[in-house]
Amino acid sequence: MTTALLTGTPSTFFKGSPLIQCITNEITCESMANALLYVNSKPIMADDIREFPELFKQIDGVLLNLGQFSVAREEQISQASHYAKEHGKPTVIDSVGVSVSPLRRKLVIELLKNEPEVVKGNTSELRHLVGLASLGRGVDGHESDQEKEALLELGKALGQLQKKYPKTTFLATGKVDLIVVEGSLILLENGVPELDQLTGTGDVVGAIIASLLAQGETIQDSTVGAVSYFNRCGERAKEKCEEPIGLESFKYHLYNELSTLYQRNDWWTSIKGVRYES
Numbered sequence: 204m205t206t207a208l209l210t211g212t213p214s215t216f217f218k219g220s221p222l223i224q225c226i227t228n229e230i231t232c233e234s235m236a237n238a239l240l241y242v243n244s245k246p247i248m249a250d251d252i253r254e255f256p257e258l259f260k261q262i263d264g265v266l267l268n269l270g271q272f273s274v275a276r277e278e279q280i281s282q283a284s285h286y287a288k289e290h291g292k293p294t295v296i297d298s299v300g301v302s303v304s305p306l307r308r309k310l311v312i313e314l315l316k317n318e319p320e321v322v323k324g325n326t327s328e329l330r331h332l333v334g335l336a337s338l339g340r341g342v343d344g345h346e347s348d349q350e351k352e353a354l355l356e357l358g359k360a361l362g363q364l365q366k367k368y369p370k371t372t373f374l375a376t377g378k379v380d381l382i383v384v385e386g387s388l389i390l391l392e393n394g395v396p397e398l399d400q401l402t403g404t405g406d407v408v409g410a411i412i413a414s415l416l417a418q419g420e421t422i423q424d425s426t427v428g429a430v431s432y433f434n435r436c437g438e439r440a441k442e443k444c445e446e447p448i449g450l451e452s453f454k455y456h457l458y459n460e461l462s463t464l465y466q467r468n469d470w471w472t473s474i475k476g477v478r479y480e481s
């Protein structure tokens with residue numbers, strides 16, 4: 204099954220040391236910077252647009268996260284997307300809180316024109332993005348949006364959106380993660396519910412996707428690889444916790460796993476999922 208999910212050699216994942224420019228939110232910024240360092244990448248969170256002409260020549264990948272929206276942040280994200288396109292730097296857009304106001308959705312639709320490699324969000328966020336009913340609240344997804352029927356409905360709608368933006372892969376995260384890549388649909392099934400109870404888990408997954416893209420992995424391998432790696436870390440962290448699970452202990456083990464699991468040459472053998480051809 205893993206051969207269908209990953210097209211390249213997972214032993215090369217996380218072996219480069221790419222410089223990742225992240226425009227993100229203050230809530231999870233430090234977790235994201237640490238997570239990138241833990242997987243052998245270099246984070247930079249530089250958001251002054253006056254630096255962009257020089258900076259975008261130096262970086263290897265870009266993560267643009269809408270979590271804390273503002274007039275300034277909107278301009279930073281738009282400019283970063285423009286420079287990423289100009290310099291050919293792989294880009295991930297995280298549509299955090301896209302249902303909060305029409306401003307965020309408008310920006311994501313605008314950014315799609317620059318052909319980012321990946322647009323992600325939780326399942327509720329991506330349902331809102333494509334115009335389906337969504338029960339997400341703030342930046343959090345809702346369980347009902349993750350039920351099988353809702354997920355398949357989302358898969359179809361994202362397939363339609365991809366016809367308009369064929370270069371972009373879409374990732375909706377949740378209990379089951381859904382990826383729409385080159386017209387095909389992938390469902391991933393690793394992870395534990397505790398991942399939904401820590402802030403910034405989706406944000407970190409976005410940054411790890413950017414890191415793998417920046418190391419030259421394909422879009423499919425970067426997306427499947429980042430989600431599955433992170434979720435395997437979650438599974439292993441939970442095994443190390445005593446019941447009842449304290450979320451601070453879980454977080455401690457999760458970030459330890461992030462910094463160590465990739466050094467084992469078999470971490471990918473436990474990836475669970477399926478790919479349906481278009």
Ligand SMILES: Nc1ncnc2c1ncn2[C@@H]1O[C@H](COP(=O)(O)OP(=O)(O)OP(=O)(O)O)[C@@H](O)[C@H]1O
Pocket residue numbers: 299324325326342343344376377378379380393394395396397398399401402403404405406407408430433434
């Ligand atoms: N119930 C669950 N069971 C298994 N894995 C989960 C579950 N919920 C989330 N995950 C995993 O946790 C990670 C984050 O997904 P989630 O959908 O919670 O992101 P998010 O809402 O964008 O997070 P945040 O906004 O806090 O950054 C993904 O890798 C996802 O697969």
Ligand SMILES: Cc1ncsc1CCO
Pocket residue numbers: 228230231270271299300342402403406
């Ligand atoms: C809680 C929160 N609010 C805006 S961004 C963020 C972190 C999760 O993305």
Ligand SMILES: [Mg+2]
Pocket residue numbers: 297298299300324325342405406
């Ligand atoms: Mg999110």
